[in-house]
Amino acid sequence: MSALPHWSSDDPSSAATVQFLPPEPTTDASPRRPASSAATRHRPIIRIEGLSKSYVAGENVLDGISLHVAPGSIHGIIGRSGAGKSTLVRCLNRLETPSAGQIEIDGQDITRLHGAALRQARRSIGMVFQHFNLLSSRTAAGNVALPLELAGHSAAQIRQRVPELLALVGLAHKADAYPVELSGGQKQRVGIARALALEPRILLSDEATSALDPETTEQTLQLLKRINQRLGLTIVLISHEMEVVRDIASHVTVLEHGRVIESGPTYDVFAFPQTPTARRFLSSIVAHDLPEALASRIQPQPAPGSAPAIRLVLAHAAASMPVIALLHQHFGIQARILHGRVDTIGGQPLGVLTLALPHADVRLDEVLAWLRQPGLHTEFLGHAL
Numbered sequence: 001m002s003a004l005p006h007w008s009s010d011d012p013s014s015a016a017t018v019q020f021l022p023p024e025p026t027t028d029a030s031p032r033r034p035a036s037s038a039a040t041r042h043r044p045i046i047r048i049e050g051l052s053k054s055y056v057a058g059e060n061v062l063d064g065i066s067l068h069v070a071p072g073s074i075h076g077i078i079g080r081s082g083a084g085k086s087t088l089v090r091c092l093n094r095l096e097t098p099s100a101g102q103i104e105i106d107g108q109d110i111t112r113l114h115g116a117a118l119r120q121a122r123r124s125i126g127m128v129f130q131h132f133n134l135l136s137s138r139t140a141a142g143n144v145a146l147p148l149e150l151a152g153h154s155a156a157q158i159r160q161r162v163p164e165l166l167a168l169v170g171l172a173h174k175a176d177a178y179p180v181e182l183s184g185g186q187k188q189r190v191g192i193a194r195a196l197a198l199e200p201r202i203l204l205s206d207e208a209t210s211a212l213d214p215e216t217t218e219q220t221l222q223l224l225k226r227i228n229q230r231l232g233l234t235i236v237l238i239s240h241e242m243e244v245v246r247d248i249a250s251h252v253t254v255l256e257h258g259r260v261i262e263s264g265p266t267y268d269v270f271a272f273p274q275t276p277t278a279r280r281f282l283s284s285i286v287a288h289d290l291p292e293a294l295a296s297r298i299q300p301q302p303a304p305g306s307a308p309a310i311r312l313v314l315a316h317a318a319a320s321m322p323v324i325a326l327l328h329q330h331f332g333i334q335a336r337i338l339h340g341r342v343d344t345i346g347g348q349p350l351g352v353l354t355l356a357l358p359h360a361d362v363r364l365d366e367v368l369a370w371l372r373q374p375g376l377h378t379e380f381l382g383h384a385l
């Protein structure tokens with residue numbers, strides 16, 4: 001860069017001399033996310049095509065869902081209460097019969113199965129529930145033994161397998177405890193051990209942490225992640241809590257009114273949501289949307305004392321870029337942070353900042369052009385009062 005633009009006061013009285021111009025067409029408002037890699041490279045372990053479900057004729061609770069889950073992934077499914085998440089899970093383990101569409105698990109079309117074949121297929125699908133669903137009359141060991149008994153395993157096999165499963169979830173010392181003697185987190189770990197008893201090909205978890213406090217939630221998620229890594233087990237993680245998905249899911253699908261509105265690698269969906277609904281939904285974690293009081297102070301036209309406002313998404317390597325210092329160094333701009341947050345998604349930092357760029361003798365389009373860098377997405381919002 002040749003002559004660096006010089007800084008001029010942002011004293012409102014100097015507003016008339018401001019050289020910020022209305023921006024050229026800004027960078028694309030919603031960059032397409034990169035095509036998902038792992039999910040497309042391998043044959044999906046779960047392939048859902050055109051799945052619909054209605055309980056009442058004409059009212060689709062699930063409406064044409066198509067979704068692929070990559071083997072070995074932790075695939076989060078998020079959406080508001082009533083979006084159809086539990087119905088989707090119940091279709092996956094065939095507790096509900098879909099009204100239309102196809103579900104293939106590990107190459108087997110489970111929508112066509114009945115009777116013994118369906119029972120057999122269900123054994124390869126582990127299920128973890130929000131309220132644990134333990135039998136209060138049985139000990140932890142007895143609960144874990146139940147699916148093995150129902151599947152006809154011998155007493156000797158069960159005696160060997162149950163302690164292994166309890167050890168896997170860190171509950172070897174609670175084998176003889178009844179549910180009433182266990183904490184919520186411990187009950188859920190028994191639920192997880194029970195779900196793993198028949199060595200399922202996939203594990204479905206429907207709001208497994210929603211009844212737990214934050215610390216226990218974290219421990220339970222870490223347990224699921226260890227199981228995913230150690231056993232290579234594919235996990236479908238249903239939750240209305242974004243934090244759950246942010247922490248351990250490699251891929252995420254957002255459901256709204258029974259439809260898929262977003263799907264892809266978790267980081268990319270969180271960084272670049274394609275729909276306003278998903279953007280709003282993710283706002284509790286990523287500062288995509290401004291608080292109402294702040295949004296109402298940003299207007300399309302400049303006014304005395306206003307400053308151009310931009311929103312920056314700092315993704316991947318750009319997340320560690322000293323962008324405020326660089327704006328000052330290159331343009332003499334003393335940016336003010338209006339709103340923002342840096343979070344960690346799947347172990348990688350992601351920053352979203354809304355900045356006011358007080359007046360300087362520099363064209364806004366030049367600033368926006370300079371900001372067009374890998375991993376950095378910039379959007380001109382208007383003029384902040």
Ligand SMILES: Nc1ncnc2c1ncn2[C@@H]1O[C@H](COP(=O)(O)OP(=O)(O)O)[C@@H](O)[C@H]1O
Binds near residue numbers: 056085086
């Ligand atoms: N067995 C059922 N009979 C009739 N309606 C149902 C039944 N189960 C769920 N629904 C309706 O389907 C919609 C989606 O519910 P659900 O799948 O439980 O959503 P989520 O798990 O996302 O909260 C809701 O409107 C709910 O009332």
Ligand SMILES: [Mg+2]
Binds near residue numbers: 085086087
């Ligand atoms: Mg539900």
